[in-house]
Amino acid sequence: xxxHQTTQTMKPATAAKKLGVYLEATPAxxxxxxxxxxxxxxxxxxxxxxxxxxxRNGPHPRPVVAAKLGISISGLARGGVTxxxxxxxxxxxxxxxxxxxxxxxxxxxxxxxxxxxIKEKKAARDEQTR
Numbered sequence: 001x002x003x004h005q006t007t008q009t010m011k012p013a014t015a016a017k018k019l020g021v022y023l024e025a026t027p028a029x030x031x032x033x034x035x036x037x038x039x040x041x042x043x044x045x046x047x048x049x050x051x052x053x054x055x056r057n058g059p060h061p062r063p064v065v066a067a068k069l070g071i072s073i074s075g076l077a078r079g080g081v082t083x084x085x086x087x088x089x090x091x092x093x094x095x096x097x098x099x100x101x102x103x104x105x106x107x108x109x110x111x112x113x114x115x116x117x118i119k120e121k122k123a124a125r126d127e128q129t130r
Contacts, residue, residue, distance in 0.1 A: 001049055008037040020086045021054045022061045059084035069093065072111075075104035 002013070012120040015035035023031060027050055035043075042052060058064075065085050066073045076082075079100040093101065 009034040009037075010037075015043075017061070018065055019043060019051065019055075020061070021051065022059045025054055025059050026050070031080040042077070050125070055076070056087065058086035058088075059088075060087070060090070065090060069101065069105075071108050075107065079104060 010018075011024070012031050012035060013023050015030075016026060018040060032123065047055070060068070061084055062073050062076055062081075065081065066076050068087075069076070071079075079085050079098075
């Protein structure tokens with residue numbers, strides 16, 4: 001009996017998400033085809049010029065925009081940012097530092113602090129049970 005392995009493929013949207021790029025900004029051949037796991041690994045290991053350019057200058061998808069601004073995706077929505085932004089637009093927003101962005105950064109800092117506190121508390125509890 002021979003083992004027949006099928007190639008794992010994914011939709012372009014999934015591949016774009018894994019690559020951290022905005023699908024609509026990718027080349028048409030990327031958007032219209034399917035991406036195999038091998039192709040995805042090759043793109044990650046040795047990104048072509050278009051991928052390097054997208055990662056550097058955007059437009060960036062919301063998760064990347066939120067990370068670059070140091071806030072949550074929900075914070076972006078509360079701030080009224082619904083469209084993908086370029087690196088230039090993100091830098092301008094950081095320079096402007098509107099009140100909503102300052103508030104969201106403060107909220108994110110509190111969330112991280114609380115998560116760290118809970119993690120420490122859990123670690124201490126686990127240590128006591130040993």
